[in-house]
Amino acid sequence: MYVKDQEEAKEFWINKAGFVLKVEQPMGPDFSWIEVGPSEDEFTTLVLYAKEAMEQHEPSKVSHPSILFSTTDIDASYKKMKENGVEVGEMLRMPFGTMFSFNDQDGNEYLLREDK
Numbered sequence: 001m002y003v004k005d006q007e008e009a010k011e012f013w014i015n016k017a018g019f020v021l022k023v024e025q026p027m028g029p030d031f032s033w034i035e036v037g038p039s040e041d042e043f044t045t046l047v048l049y050a051k052e053a054m055e056q057h058e059p060s061k062v063s064h065p066s067i068l069f070s071t072t073d074i075d076a077s078y079k080k081m082k083e084n085g086v087e088v089g090e091m092l093r094m095p096f097g098t099m100f101s102f103n104d105q106d107g108n109e110y111l112l113r114e115d116k
């Protein structure tokens with residue numbers, strides 16, 4: 001994921017979305033390789049890559065990804081994100097599933113759905 005400020009993005013994903021820091025290593029003097037994930041036990045990670053670094057290297061590659069997360073307790077996740085100050089959308093209870101959207105610190109939109 002391309003982010004404007006890596007430290008701000010790391011703070012959002014760890015302190016607001018409830019993820020854990022998996023890896024953080026310097027990538028030269030100005031940027032780091034930062035990976036966060038849902039838990040220590042989960043393999044899935046997001047790389048919080050400096051948008052500025054990619055724009056300098058290959059501007060045509062910068063785009064906003066479409067990412068969908070899942071949880072087994074949508075109501076608890078919604079409540080926790082709201083309490084943490086995350087911008088969340090309306091809870092959508094559809095015949096095929098329950099979900100809501102949320103935005104990160106840069107305004108990128110994601111979807112969280114409930115898996116049962």
